[in-house]
Structure formats: C-alpha cells, structure tokens
Amino acid sequence: MLAPITPGRQGNVRHNLSGVLAYDSFRPANMDSFFPINLSADSMRLVSDCRAILGEVEGMSRFVPNIDMYLSMYVRKEALLSSQIEGTQCTFDDVLDPSNESNASRDLTDVVNYTRAVQQATKLMEELPLCMRLLKSVHATLLGNGRGSDKTPGQFRTTQNWVGPNGCTLNEAPYVPPNTEDMKEALGDLELFINERDDIDPVIKAALVHYQFETTHPFLDGNGRLGRLLILLSLIHDGALTKPVIYPSYELKRHRSEYYDWLMRVRQRGDFEGWVSFFSTCLLASAREARDSMRKLVDLHSETERLIREKAGRATTNALMLLDLLEGNPIVDTAFVSERMQISRSSANNLISQFTDWGILVQRDTSRKRYRTFSYEPYLAILRTGDEPL
Incomplete structure (x- = not known):
C-alpha cells in the first residue's frame, strides 16, 4: 500500500474511487510551495562547488580539440549509466562495438535510443522552450523500438500507474503517482516552474525539477530515464551548461538505493533540503569525474599525436x-x-x-x-x- 505520507509543502494524499475499487494516490503540491528551502552552510558550499566544477568543464569544452568527439562519448556514457539504473546489462564496449549494430540486444537498443534522445533534445531546445511538448517528443525517441515500446511512447498516460516490486498490485504499491487529473495539473505547474523561475540556482532547480518529474511519473514507462535526461536539459536551459558535457547518472547509479530512498523521503516528509544536498553531492562527483576524464583525454590526444608524428x-x-x-x-x-x-x-x-x-x-x-x-x-x-x- 501507499507508504505513509505526512501532508506538507511536498503534497498530500488523494482518495480515489470507492468500495473495492478505492485507492490512494499522491497529489504533488504546486512547486512554489516548496520554498523557502533552507540549506545548511555545508549544503550551500556543495551547490557552489558544483557550479564551479560545471563552469570549469564548460570552459574546457570550448578549447578542447575534437570536443564533438568527446561529447559523443559522454552522451553515450550517460545513456549507458542511466539505462543501467533501470537494469540494462551491457557495457561501454558493447555500445561502441561496430559488430553489434546489426545484432542489437534489447539492452543495447535502450542505450542507443537514449543517445538519440539526448541528441534530439539538445537540438530541439534550439527551437523550443523546455516544455512538455518537447519531453513527449523525446520520450517517443527514448522508448523507440526498445524497452517500453508497447507503452504508448510520446504520450502521457491516461490510466493510473504505480511503482513497486515486480508483480505488486495497485493496492500493494509503496508509491502511487498522481491520478491523471492531478498529473496534468502537476505537469502544467512543472512547465511554468522550468520556464518562469529564473531566480533559483540552476543546480537547486535541476534537483527540484528532477524530483517533481519523477514524482509525477507521467508516462507508462521510461520515467526514470527521461527524468535523468531532464537534469541535463534543465542545466542547459538555465545556462549552467551549453552542451551535455557531464554524465549525471554516474553517481546516481553508484548510490541507486539511496537515490530512490531520497525521492521517497521527500514525498513522505517534504525534506527538500536533504534531497538537494544529496543531489548536489552526486552531481558534484559526476561533474568532477567528467572534468578529470576530459583532462586525461586531452593529455592522451597530445601524447598520441606526438607519437604518430614521430x-x-x-x-x-x-x-x-x-x-x-x-x-x-x-x-x-x-x-x-x-x-x-x-x-x-x-x-x-x-x-x-x-x-x-x-x-x-x-x-x-x-x-x-x-x-x-x-x-x-x-x-x-x-x-x-x-x-x-x-
């Protein structure tokens, strides 16, 4: 059954239907009600450090030779890591091996679709705001012919869904996202928040946008993968990045259980401060890994070029x-x-x-x-x- 939720700034419980059909779902609050978010001095330093590393990676990307090649690798790595959180079993070598293209497994197809979705999303953002129309289009590419292709790709759900162990029923699920009416209201509010709240630090905003999207769970499948892609898109939208030069799923994958626990903790208790701190810690570590990898790739390029010329x-x-x-x-x-x-x-x-x-x-x-x-x-x-x- 739906885990105990203390109503608060995060939302409350909605009672649906009656009799044997009765069930409870979560009703997300308007995102403006999340504020104020009173971060500790340590959490503010995490956010500040995160912005600094993002700026460093962004700056490096402007002067690195072959940056488009490196970016294509980073996009594939994020696609792989995010898909692995959902259970995909292939490795980076599997993604890159040209012999796999004609004999793709379902897992490999998921990663290829995610890669295409990132590329499509960043291109669409040159023409469109970061809106639900864009996310639906990207979702259609994300599910494509892979996992979830039979779950209405590109369309918001029109029925109730739930989150829980394989085989659990609606009334056994620990989390039941908003019913379709509340879902539509939450998505409209999320779109306004993304595009009108420019007074929030981009790292904090990305944390809140990701949380609210995952909580709304608007698709029948692919919510986790699209929600993690939304972290990158939110950072690009708010100017913290201009290109997908980091892979946010790097640390979220390493701390998968804690990641899911934190999302649920916010729904239950409204602990946005704790969530932002956890999210910033993960994003900071991911950004540092991306920065360090880029430095190593640049050094390797110089060494290899020198060897070739010799x-x-x-x-x-x-x-x-x-x-x-x-x-x-x-x-x-x-x-x-x-x-x-x-x-x-x-x-x-x-x-x-x-x-x-x-x-x-x-x-x-x-x-x-x-x-x-x-x-x-x-x-x-x-x-x-x-x-x-x-």
Missing part, C-alpha cells in the same frame, strides 16, 4: 585522420576504417597494424584471424570508469 613519416596525414576517427569510434575493424576514411582495405589494414605496433590499438580477440576488431585501449580505459552493470 613514427608515421609519410603516412602522418592518414595516421592523424585515423586518430580522429578513433576518438569518435574507439573500437574498429578494417572494413570500418576503410569505409570511413575512404581508403583501400590494404591501406586501412596497414594503418591498423602500425597503430597496433605502436601500442595505440589492441586486437580484441587474438584467436581470430578474420573479422578482427581493434580497440583504442588507452582511450577506453578512461571512459570505462563506472560502466559495469549493477
């Missing part, structure tokens, strides 16, 4: 082109390199052999004589951090 001789131009290709596609085979660089297969094979001799590429399965794939291991070692399934 070793490649007349093949330097093609070798540098291959390095660029690897920074967007760190797992390759001869056919892929030949096609993308528009060179013969023998030239591609020679380049790959040179990169292998120099320690840049590593053959992934040394027992194979045909259909061999190679990985840019020093690069992947940086990006794999935290990619193991739960």
Whole structure:
C-alpha cells in the first residue's frame, strides 16, 4: 500500500474511487510551495562547488580539440549509466562495438535510443522552450523500438500507474503517482516552474525539477530515464551548461538505493533540503569525474599525436585522420576504417597494424584471424570508469 505520507509543502494524499475499487494516490503540491528551502552552510558550499566544477568543464569544452568527439562519448556514457539504473546489462564496449549494430540486444537498443534522445533534445531546445511538448517528443525517441515500446511512447498516460516490486498490485504499491487529473495539473505547474523561475540556482532547480518529474511519473514507462535526461536539459536551459558535457547518472547509479530512498523521503516528509544536498553531492562527483576524464583525454590526444608524428613519416596525414576517427569510434575493424576514411582495405589494414605496433590499438580477440576488431585501449580505459552493470 501507499507508504505513509505526512501532508506538507511536498503534497498530500488523494482518495480515489470507492468500495473495492478505492485507492490512494499522491497529489504533488504546486512547486512554489516548496520554498523557502533552507540549506545548511555545508549544503550551500556543495551547490557552489558544483557550479564551479560545471563552469570549469564548460570552459574546457570550448578549447578542447575534437570536443564533438568527446561529447559523443559522454552522451553515450550517460545513456549507458542511466539505462543501467533501470537494469540494462551491457557495457561501454558493447555500445561502441561496430559488430553489434546489426545484432542489437534489447539492452543495447535502450542505450542507443537514449543517445538519440539526448541528441534530439539538445537540438530541439534550439527551437523550443523546455516544455512538455518537447519531453513527449523525446520520450517517443527514448522508448523507440526498445524497452517500453508497447507503452504508448510520446504520450502521457491516461490510466493510473504505480511503482513497486515486480508483480505488486495497485493496492500493494509503496508509491502511487498522481491520478491523471492531478498529473496534468502537476505537469502544467512543472512547465511554468522550468520556464518562469529564473531566480533559483540552476543546480537547486535541476534537483527540484528532477524530483517533481519523477514524482509525477507521467508516462507508462521510461520515467526514470527521461527524468535523468531532464537534469541535463534543465542545466542547459538555465545556462549552467551549453552542451551535455557531464554524465549525471554516474553517481546516481553508484548510490541507486539511496537515490530512490531520497525521492521517497521527500514525498513522505517534504525534506527538500536533504534531497538537494544529496543531489548536489552526486552531481558534484559526476561533474568532477567528467572534468578529470576530459583532462586525461586531452593529455592522451597530445601524447598520441606526438607519437604518430614521430613514427608515421609519410603516412602522418592518414595516421592523424585515423586518430580522429578513433576518438569518435574507439573500437574498429578494417572494413570500418576503410569505409570511413575512404581508403583501400590494404591501406586501412596497414594503418591498423602500425597503430597496433605502436601500442595505440589492441586486437580484441587474438584467436581470430578474420573479422578482427581493434580497440583504442588507452582511450577506453578512461571512459570505462563506472560502466559495469549493477
């Protein structure tokens, strides 16, 4: 049954229907009623530190060579980590392996869809405000042909849903989101809050927006993944970032149980101060990891470029082109390199052999004589951090 909720600034309980059909759902409060949020000095320092690191990563992204390549890796990493929170079992290597494209598993499809959803959302935000219309369009891409594709992608639910262990019924669920009438009201209020409250620190605002979206649970499936994507979109919307240069799900995945507990604690007790502190701690750690990874990637690029210029001789131009290709596609085979660089297969094979001799590429399965794939291991070692399934 719905966990005990003390009515307060977070909302209250709504009694629905009667008789054997009766059930309780949560009714979220208007978001303006969340305030004031009285953060401790320690929590304010967390928020301030978070903004500083976000600014640092944002600044680095403006001067880093090949930043678009790195961003594509960061988007894929966020897609993987967020999907893993929902139970996806693939790894970063699975996402990047070109041989998987024609034989995608459901888990891999979820990650690919999430990647496309991030790209679509950031593009749509150039034309649209961060509104429910945009989120519905992104949700349709997110569910696509993967997990939840039979749950009306791109459409808000028209029936009651609930959150709980597999197999639990509505009356057994520990959390029952708002009924459809209250859901519509909460979504309208959320849209106004996102677009009209520009007096709130972007980190605090992202924490509240994420909480309220997850609490409203407006779709039949995909709420968690879209809600975590909304963290990035909220930060971009409010100017804390201009690009998706961090992966917020990095720490939320590592503290998944605590993450879910905090969302529920706010619903039950209205502890927004505790939630903002937890959220800021996670976002700060995620932003630091993204910053440190970017520094390592930049240093690796410089070292590898220097090695190529020392070793490649007349093949330097093609070798540098291959390095660029690897920074967007760190797992390759001869056919892929030949096609993308528009060179013969023998030239591609020679380049790959040179990169292998120099320690840049590593053959992934040394027992194979045909259909061999190679990985840019020093690069992947940086990006794999935290990619193991739960």
